[in-house]
Amino acid sequence: MGSGPEEVWLAAWASGGRSNEERKRNKGEETLCWIKLRSMGGCMSSMSSKPIVGSTIRSVGAPRGETKSTNDGGKDKPAALVSDSATASKADSNPSPSKAFEDLKISSQLRKFTFNELRSAASNFQPDGLLGEGGFGCVYKGWIEKYGTAPVKPGTGLTVAIKMLSHDRIQGHKEWLAEVNLLGDLRHPNLVKLIGYCIEDDQRLLVYEFMQRGNLENHLFRRSLDLPWSTRIKIALGAARGLAFLHEEAERRVIYRDFKTSNILLDADFNAKLSDFGLAKAGPEGDKTHVTTRVMGTFGYAAPEYVMTGHLTPRSDVYSFGVVLLEIMTGRRTMDKRRPAREQNLVEWARPYLGKKRQFYRIIDPRLHGNFSVKGAQKVAELVQACVGRNAKARPLMSEVVAVLKPLVDLNDIASSSASFRAMTKERAASIAASPTMESHTRQPKRSISRGSSPYLQPMRSLSPGSEP
Structure with missing residues (x-):
């Protein structure tokens, strides 16, 4: 089976930061990886x-x-x-x-x-x-x-x-x-x-x-009933506590390396638990600042500096957490080819709005219908901005993320009663009336999609033989 455009593009993106000589040397291996990936069945x-x-x-x-x-x-x-x-x-x-x-x-x-x-x-x-x-x-x-x-x-x-x-x-x-x-x-x-x-x-x-409520991905993107804002914050807080434990409290510090919505499982009370530790790595020890490793994870969630250099740090997980928090806030997937070109990459689309108090409303999940805390959403937007910052060293520790999220669970200043939110809602309605396709992708249609034609750029884990990942 031949490689489609998105496969070729990803292979080139994954080899970023290497010389032409290295790329030529590795070309055969990367091609083999794709052949194996595309030939695998369910x-x-x-x-x-x-x-x-x-x-x-x-x-x-x-x-x-x-x-x-x-x-x-x-x-x-x-x-x-x-x-x-x-x-x-x-x-x-x-x-x-x-x-x-x-x-x-x-x-x-x-x-x-x-x-x-x-x-x-x-x-x-x-x-x-x-x-x-x-x-x-x-x-x-x-x-x-x-x-x-x-x-x-x-x-x-x-x-x-x-x-x-x-x-x-x-x-x-x-x-x-x-x-x-x-x-x-x-x-x-x-x-x-x-x-x-x-x-x-x-x-x-x-x-x-056994986790009764499945994973967060299903509840955010597949279920007909939408998650209330308070439940979303509860889930984000639980997941943040899990990462904080791995990074700062566990006897052997661990970098999770594959933090995403499908790896956050939920019990009957929507308590979040991290699962699938197959890609986890022991964190750097002593005076080491990072772990050098093969670049593995899920496209859209992996920190850019890790993808470019292979240098893995706890701040790589912080970036991934910021992406998931943005998905929770917006109700959008991190990568979605169904959307207009400028909106397909969630982080890049949302970045201009995150630090602006009067504009962050534009990226809040419209399915919430204004039933969210204004102060809470502002804090979440600021937290996302810090977590997905391009300077990895400036990203917060996960214990600091927990400290920010903890008081947001009980906030009850509902946005629907805010004049700013009502004004934004009218503006959005006018924009949709002028351009009906503008927000036609809010909910993903429930239809089967064949392998190889997915609108979501999240290919499978590497199956290529190699050194310890």
Whole structure:
């Protein structure tokens, strides 16, 4: 399959900052990456011959009834922003069992499951139990003993989400190890709980707590019922606390590296928890200012200086948080080709309005109908501006972000009663009347989109063999 225009453009963008010589040297590898990416199908259950591609499935952690299509162009799949030329054989990416156990640092808090136990817990991995497609494989709903590993009857015991590594994912084992080694030792109310794991022959599975309300992406962009402003701020605060813990409080400081709406899961009370730690990296130690690594993440969320240099810092996560906060504020995706050219990149479109008290109303999600706090929205706009600033060192710490967001939850100065908001609403209505297509993309139409033609520029995680990401 040939590369389309957006694929060619992304490959060039991902190699930014390198010399022509380096680009020539790496051209073959980048082309190979794209061939692999575009030839991959959707997730297929190892227990069923029925392919999942093209079917409608539920998102990770979503309750029955919250659906998503796997044909949305991989919007919630991490992007391949590959920047180095290190290569390794496929055999190296699928290590022997003995080598796998050497790399595995097992936390005493984790339960070890057998494959048969998890297969029974997930009702033989049947398609009707599929919750979604995660960063490296399929996720199924299952039921296990509350304090053990044995499977129980559906609807009893402890409800869990079981993530299974796809056997053809070259990078998958390293990501599986990262999840077990990092998340196994981390416990925080705003991090999804890793309950246990399975490593048996070539099988790699992870068992998480089940999150009843799915992910933030679904609620912002797919659900018919819109999130109230207070709930949006609650979610943003919870996610900020999760990042602050990773950056500043955890015994081993962690850079998350793939912060985005689809990785923010929600429990029954809309408490936010970060999930999918496959790309997470240990932060710099001692007098080091950054970690040098392959550029990986999701297009639109990755900090520009990280993309250009491969230098990863906690401020890279702060930028990503600013992008998500802007999505929460505007109800728009970070990248959306359905919009007019000047509005496709959310950060660049919104940047001129963020610091202006009389103009920030223009970027507030119109579906809120003025039911938001004026002071709260102003603070959020200022916070977004600070987080997505081009000078990485000037971005705030996540603990400072938490301090700004915390008092915003209880503000009740509603914008609809503000004269400024009413004036802006009239102006917007007049603009729409003059140009009916101006805001015709506020809500995404609910229709299937084939792979390779997605209006969202968020390609998949790199599958190319290479050095430790």
